[in-house]
Amino acid sequence: MSYEAFQLLSRGGVTFDKSKPEAVLFSKHKDTKHNGKISPKLQTGEIPLELDFFKYAQNNQGKRKKDNSDSSPGKRRKTDRDEDDEEDIEVLAHETESRKPATSHKIAAKGANIPPFIESFGALQNYEKYAVPHHIFSNLKSSGYLEPTGVQTACIPIILKDRDLVAISPTGTGKTLAYLLPLFAKLNTPAASSELPAGVRALVVVPTRELAHQIHNECLKLAQGRKWKIVLFSKASANALSHKAARDKVDIIISTPLRLVAALQEGNLEFTNVQHIVLDEADRMLDAEFMNQIQEIVGACNRSRVQKAFFSATLPAGAEKLAMDMLEDPIRIVVGLKDTPLPLIAQSLTYVADDPSKLPSLLTYLAQPYNPPVLIFTSTQTRATSLAEELVLIGISNVDCLHAGLSHKEREDAVSRMRRGESWVMITTEVMARGMDFKGVREVINYDFPMTVQSYVHRIGRTGRAGREGKAVTFFTDEDAPYLKMIANVILQSGFTVPEWITKLPKPSKMKRRQMGKIKRPDAVNPARSIGRRDAIKQR
DNA sequence: TCGCTTT
Numbered sequence: 001m002s003y004e005a006f007q008l009l010s011r012g013g014v015t016f017d018k019s020k021p022e023a024v025l026f027s028k029h030k031d032t033k034h035n036g037k038i039s040p041k042l043q044t045g046e047i048p049l050e051l052d053f054f055k056y057a058q059n060n061q062g063k064r065k066k067d068n069s070d071s072s073p074g075k076r077r078k079t080d081r082d083e084d085d086e087e088d089i090e091v092l093a094h095e096t097e098s099r100k101p102a103t104s105h106k107i108a109a110k111g112a113n114i115p116p117f118i119e120s121f122g123a124l125q126n127y128e129k130y131a132v133p134h135h136i137f138s139n140l141k142s143s144g145y146l147e148p149t150g151v152q153t154a155c156i157p158i159i160l161k162d163r164d165l166v167a168i169s170p171t172g173t174g175k176t177l178a179y180l181l182p183l184f185a186k187l188n189t190p191a192a193s194s195e196l197p198a199g200v201r202a203l204v205v206v207p208t209r210e211l212a213h214q215i216h217n218e219c220l221k222l223a224q225g226r227k228w229k230i231v232l233f234s235k236a237s238a239n240a241l242s243h244k245a246a247r248d249k250v251d252i253i254i255s256t257p258l259r260l261v262a263a264l265q266e267g268n269l270e271f272t273n274v275q276h277i278v279l280d281e282a283d284r285m286l287d288a289e290f291m292n293q294i295q296e297i298v299g300a301c302n303r304s305r306v307q308k309a310f311f312s313a314t315l316p317a318g319a320e321k322l323a324m325d326m327l328e329d330p331i332r333i334v335v336g337l338k339d340t341p342l343p344l345i346a347q348s349l350t351y352v353a354d355d356p357s358k359l360p361s362l363l364t365y366l367a368q369p370y371n372p373p374v375l376i377f378t379s380t381q382t383r384a385t386s387l388a389e390e391l392v393l394i395g396i397s398n399v400d401c402l403h404a405g406l407s408h409k410e411r412e413d414a415v416s417r418m419r420r421g422e423s424w425v426m427i428t429t430e431v432m433a434r435g436m437d438f439k440g441v442r443e444v445i446n447y448d449f450p451m452t453v454q455s456y457v458h459r460i461g462r463t464g465r466a467g468r469e470g471k472a473v474t475f476f477t478d479e480d481a482p483y484l485k486m487i488a489n490v491i492l493q494s495g496f497t498v499p500e501w502i503t504k505l506p507k508p509s510k511m512k513r514r515q516m517g518k519i520k521r522p523d524a525v526n527p528a529r530s531i532g533r534r535d536a537i538k539q540r
Numbered sequence: 541t542c543g544c545t546t547t
Contacts, residue, residue, distance in 0.1 A: 207545060289546070482541090
């Protein structure tokens with residue numbers, strides 16, 4: 001790294017505004033000409049303004065600094081398109097009441113007898129119709145939720161009608177509330193204060209401990225004021241629930257799957273009264289590694305009718321098939337385009353030649369003005385740890401590291417530091433890729449190239465949450481060529497640009513075949529050369 | 541397809 005970069009970094013070349021509010025305010029937004037017209041009729045049409053999650057994009061403090069002097073190798077200059085988008089964000093961010101959102105988003109709904117979308121949280125106050133406990137509304141308000149997002153308008157009435165559901169909505173658009181709110185209505189009364197049949201009634205299953213923790217916190221906010229018993233399942237809480245009397249008072253358990261399976265096998269838990277199962281990050285939960293556990297959990301829920309709701313921002317066809325096979329007469333909701341990042345996230349690719357070139361490129365990046373905290377993804381725990389160590393040695397302030405190889409306490413502490421704004425540069429792995437909502441994160445760097453579109457979409461979705469803008473930079477080396485085009489396609493589809501030569505790369509399948517054949521490209525300095533090697537590939 | 545996650 002350059003001496004100047006080192007100087008800048010070691011004297012703390014960044015500033016961080018700790019006063020940045022974490023809470024987002026949702027704008028009250030009525031467009032009367034659509035009022036009263038909300039019905040499944042507009043299932044595949046354009047979503048009315050008041051249903052669009054972008055309407056609450058009014059939080060504009062801390063506009064990011066311009067990064068127009070990045071000299072990383074292969075870094076693309078800002079294009080006209082980028083400038084346009086920035087204009088849009090600016091306009092969008094300033095609007096409060098009546099202006100049109102810059103991006104129109106569609107909600108597509110498929111299935112039989114789809115319940116009408118709700119217009120507002122206020123509409124849910126019709127207790128005879130929806131049975132949402134009244135204290136939920138004041139808790140919504142005090143948590144800053146004023147109007148529902150797109151996924152919430154569609155999914156809340158579906159879950160209230162006890163229908164099975166697959167819901168796909170982009171990162172940071174409020175999926176958690178879309179299932180938690182109706183769960184409280186379905187449960188209606190805390191088990192502790194009712195004569196209902198006893199036992200756990202709802203499960204929320206998620207892929208990581210940190211995400212379970214975060215959802216538990218959201219759940220507690222909604223539960224305030226009544227005796228709801230919401231359990232973040234852990235070894236400790238599992239022991240606490242080993243007595244049936246304690247279990248009978250539990251309303252909702254939030255957990256990772258293996259913990260639940262362990263408790264089931266130990267006989268410390270039974271799901272005979274479970275009426276609702278939510279799989280968050282559903283495509284991840286239906287991966288081969290989790291599938292057996294999920295089946296065991298679902299199988300243990302042996303009531304005649306168990307409502308299932310699956311949520312994610314991404315759902316590859318294979319996972320969707322698995323999901324649909326588990327559901328009864330399901331409704332499928334898609335907000336925006338499946339497997340696509342939010343347009344508010346500015347995406348770019350940065351060519352870094354090879355692995356040893358990554359660190360200098362990162363230091364160049366960090367030497368420019370940036371908005372901490374920056375979230376940096378690596379491909380392995382070891383690489384996360386060693387990159388963090390190197391940055392600390394170099395003298396960069398407030399570097400942090402979080403992966404599943406750390407102890408529970410180390411993981412919790414790292415998340416806390418992140419939430420308090422103490423981490424400026426957080427190095428992490430896939431464990432942080434899904435669901436985590438650090439509202440201050442404005443910039444994500446893929447230090448190691450993501451292996452799937454889903455990984456890419458979720459990683460960069462750690463920024464641009466709840467209508468804020470965000471920025472995502474992805475490093476790529478010659479070795480990433482087999483996966484480059486599919487990520488480039490996502491970026492292009494979002495309306496951003498990639499180096500033109502990438503669009504001319506051969507089909508990924510051919511690249512993969514070459515990789516599997518272990519044909520090494522000679523040390524390619526100029527990436528454009530790889531185009532010329534198509535013929536050699538064809539001859540194989 | 542990898543390593544990631546999961547008592």
